[in-house]
Amino acid sequence: MIRRVDWSGLLVAVVIAVPSGALRAQAAADSAAPDMCASCHASLPMERLAGPVTLFADDIHAHQGFGCVDCHGGDPTAPGFASMDPRRGFVGRPVGRQVLQVCGRCHSDAGFMRQYNPGLRVDQVVEYSSSVHGQRLMGQGDTAVATCVSCHPAHQIRPPSDSRSSVAPENVATTCGACHADTVRMQPYGIPTNQLERYQESAHWEALSALGDRSAPTCNDCHGNHGAAPPGVGWVGNVCGQCHSVMADYFATSRHAQVFTAMGIPGCAACHGNHAIARTNDTLLGVGDGAVCVRCHVAGAGGGLVAASMRQAIDSLHASFMLADSLLQTAEQAGMEVSQPQFDLENAQTALLQARTAVHTFVHDSVQRHVDEGLEVTASAITRGHGALDDLRFRRVGLGVSTGVIVLLIGSLVLRIWQLERAS
Numbered sequence: 001m002i003r004r005v006d007w008s009g010l011l012v013a014v015v016i017a018v019p020s021g022a023l024r025a026q027a028a029a030d031s032a033a034p035d036m037c038a039s040c041h042a043s044l045p046m047e048r049l050a051g052p053v054t055l056f057a058d059d060i061h062a063h064q065g066f067g068c069v070d071c072h073g074g075d076p077t078a079p080g081f082a083s084m085d086p087r088r089g090f091v092g093r094p095v096g097r098q099v100l101q102v103c104g105r106c107h108s109d110a111g112f113m114r115q116y117n118p119g120l121r122v123d124q125v126v127e128y129s130s131s132v133h134g135q136r137l138m139g140q141g142d143t144a145v146a147t148c149v150s151c152h153p154a155h156q157i158r159p160p161s162d163s164r165s166s167v168a169p170e171n172v173a174t175t176c177g178a179c180h181a182d183t184v185r186m187q188p189y190g191i192p193t194n195q196l197e198r199y200q201e202s203a204h205w206e207a208l209s210a211l212g213d214r215s216a217p218t219c220n221d222c223h224g225n226h227g228a229a230p231p232g233v234g235w236v237g238n239v240c241g242q243c244h245s246v247m248a249d250y251f252a253t254s255r256h257a258q259v260f261t262a263m264g265i266p267g268c269a270a271c272h273g274n275h276a277i278a279r280t281n282d283t284l285l286g287v288g289d290g291a292v293c294v295r296c297h298v299a300g301a302g303g304g305l306v307a308a309s310m311r312q313a314i315d316s317l318h319a320s321f322m323l324a325d326s327l328l329q330t331a332e333q334a335g336m337e338v339s340q341p342q343f344d345l346e347n348a349q350t351a352l353l354q355a356r357t358a359v360h361t362f363v364h365d366s367v368q369r370h371v372d373e374g375l376e377v378t379a380s381a382i383t384r385g386h387g388a389l390d391d392l393r394f395r396r397v398g399l400g401v402s403t404g405v406i407v408l409l410i411g412s413l414v415l416r417i418w419q420l421e422r423a424s
């Protein structure tokens with residue numbers, strides 16, 4: 001059953017004037033006959049004209065019972081070429097703003113879409129219109145920007161949950177990169193074209209692609225799906241904070257948050273970058289090689305002093321943890337029972353993680369508090385590790401003594417037997 005679409009109920013959201021009647025189609029719903037548009041097109045020798053028929057068979061719109069006329073207009077009941085008469089609402093190949101009208105006719109109509117999927121948003125056209133893409137298209141008539149079909153290729157439209165979809169998380173980067181990494185296309189705008197390349201070096205891409213972690217961000221998680229814009233300085237932290245909420249909360253209360261906003265420094269991105277965000281480690285902290293703090297602070301004063309002392313605190317816990325861990329491992333390999341202290345040591349691992357996270361307060365005491373908690377755990381583990389090794393030594397000495405006694409006993413027995421044999 002194909003539900004009728006009311007072409008005349010064209011959304012108010014589409015800001016562009018619609019050529020009158022251009023989109024008024026008598027939908028294929030009128031007849032249960034085979035789609036004449038598709039059958040003629042399938043027989044045409046040109047790939048450009050026949051290709052869409054094959055592709056469309058696996059498009060979500062075909063699965064929902066829509067046909068060619070639902071986007072292209074025209075009258076499939078009219079014979080031959082008459083079906084493509086503009087007076088019968090045929091729009092041909094929609095370009096530029098026409099694409100918005102075609103897609104928005106259904107996707108901006110909440111009442112219509114609810115019949116199919118009540119959970120689906122209906123603000124794509126509105127959002128798009130507010131994006132850099134939309135503003136350039138509608139304001140300046142720039143057709144080099146993305147329209148609906150740049151990101152959702154016509155006749156192969158699939159929901160983001162389908163891994164073959166152009167907008168499935170693992171495919172979004174290449175969908176955006178098709179333009180943004182194209183130096184010729186982007187040349188007139190004078191913006192960088194390295195986002196795809198740099199993103200593919202990031203910990204985020206590694207998590208998404210290699211580890212299959214769909215919670216890791218790709219382009220649209222930071223830029224919006226339809227409202228694509230570079231996150232402004234003010235809200236870069238908000239973007240990252242959607243997922244890294246603890247860091248974002250700490251950072252928000254810090255001295256940096258106050259001064260960075262005033263100085264136009266982009267929050268998290270000031271230390272982590274934006275596209276090529278790498279895995280972190282302790283060398284980022286402090287005043288040594290590879291530390292981010294020395295980009296703005298000098299060693300031995302103000303923030304530099306705090307950076308060095310936080311690093312020292314974290315190093316001390318890390319070293320203590322390593323010692324405890326290796327002692328317990330040695331004891332375990334020698335067959336001693338140390339599973340309980342090994343289990344307890346996991347709390348020190350957690351404290352270490354918390355201390356690294358607390359760096360984002362940029363206050364020494366917040367880091368030290370977690371370090372102290374961790375050191376208490378490692379101290380106890382070290383004591384228990386030494387204890388186990390002492391026990392082991394004691395047992396070995398004990399074993400040596402008893403072996404000696406047994407050997408002596410056997411020796412004296414042998415001697416006695418020998419003496420008895422000699423005497424007989």
Ligand code: HEC
Binds near residue numbers: 072
């Ligand atoms: C009898 C065969 C036939 C039928 C029926 C037919 N088409 Fe076509 N269609 C063609 C041919 C041939 C062309 C190429 C025309 C040209 O290049 O000038 C074409 C072109 C098109 C184009 C591309 C227009 C462009 O500007 O590039 C679209 C879209 C299209 N048809 C959609 C439809 C739809 C929708 C229907 C049904 C309402 C339909 N066709 C019915 C043969 C047909």
Ligand code: HEC
Binds near residue numbers: 049
């Ligand atoms: C969901 C909407 C939608 C449906 C349904 C749809 N099309 Fe299209 N079609 C488009 C859009 C949008 C374009 C323009 C694509 C572009 O510019 O990248 C297009 C382009 C075309 C073209 C021109 C291709 C070219 O490269 O010049 C043809 C031919 C065509 N469609 C035929 C069909 C036929 C036949 C059907 C039915 C089997 C169909 N379309 C169903 C939206 C649709």
Ligand code: HEC
Binds near residue numbers: 005102
């Ligand atoms: C005739 C009405 C109609 C037109 C025109 C139309 N769509 Fe759809 N579209 C739908 C319906 C209905 C669904 C199915 C919703 C569902 O089942 O989730 C859908 C599904 C989708 C989905 C998958 C949504 C999801 O996550 O399930 C995308 C993406 C999409 N359409 C994009 C487009 C684009 C881009 C265009 C224009 C080229 C377009 N649509 C034109 C009605 C339409």
Ligand code: HEC
Binds near residue numbers: 146152167
């Ligand atoms: C710059 C690329 C881009 C453009 C342009 C674009 N989309 Fe999308 N669209 C996406 C991405 C990415 C998703 C996947 C969102 C997700 O993962 O939830 C999406 C998802 C959707 C969905 C599924 C529901 C939703 O909102 O998440 C629909 C429907 C849709 N788009 C329709 C449209 C329509 C209609 C247009 C034109 C007004 C359009 N899109 C323009 C990238 C784009």
Ligand code: HEC
Binds near residue numbers: 147175176178
């Ligand atoms: C069809 C080509 C095309 C596709 C696909 C495309 N874009 Fe764009 N995008 C452009 C063009 C052209 C501009 C205009 C550049 C400008 O104004 O500086 C632009 C502008 C932008 C901007 C604003 C840049 C600035 O600072 O001016 C962002 C952010 C952006 N796109 C993100 C995305 C994302 C994210 C995707 C994928 C979900 C995407 N784009 C897909 C062509 C495209």
Ligand code: HEC
Binds near residue numbers: 191223230236
């Ligand atoms: C983790 C978040 C994040 C991801 C993922 C991301 N971006 Fe960005 N992007 C940013 C931030 C933040 C800025 C703004 C930088 C600034 O203002 O200094 C930016 C800036 C941009 C710009 C403006 C030009 C520039 O390079 O400064 C474009 C275009 C862009 N990104 C496109 C993309 C594309 C395409 C992808 C996917 C391949 C992507 N971004 C992935 C956060 C992200």
Ligand code: HEC
Binds near residue numbers: 203204268273277279
């Ligand atoms: C959509 C959720 C999401 C967004 C938005 C996001 N991230 Fe991530 N981030 C993740 C996930 C998931 C990982 C991988 C975690 C893992 O595998 O350990 C990650 C990893 C990281 C790492 C590496 C952590 C490590 O173990 O060393 C850093 C640093 C990072 N993100 C910073 C940022 C910054 C800065 C932003 C904003 C520009 C941002 N993230 C935006 C989800 C997100």
Ligand code: HEC
Binds near residue numbers: 251270271359
């Ligand atoms: C002033 C520099 C700076 C700023 C600003 C900053 N970070 Fe960090 N971040 C660091 C340093 C240094 C580390 C490494 C700490 C360590 O491992 O000892 C780190 C580590 C991380 C990690 C990995 C933590 C872990 O558990 O291993 C994530 C995720 C992260 N930052 C996210 C963020 C987010 C999100 C923001 C913004 C809200 C942000 N950072 C702002 C310097 C910064």
Ligand code: HEC
Binds near residue numbers: 255270284296
């Ligand atoms: C992008 C530049 C920048 C980076 C990178 C940076 N800071 Fe800062 N930091 C500042 C500015 C600016 C101030 C404010 C100085 C003031 O209050 O006069 C500040 C203040 C501080 C303060 C407060 C000290 C005081 O004297 O009030 C601490 C602590 C601090 N930073 C620690 C760090 C640590 C630790 C790192 C590395 C993880 C770091 N900063 C990285 C720019 C930076």
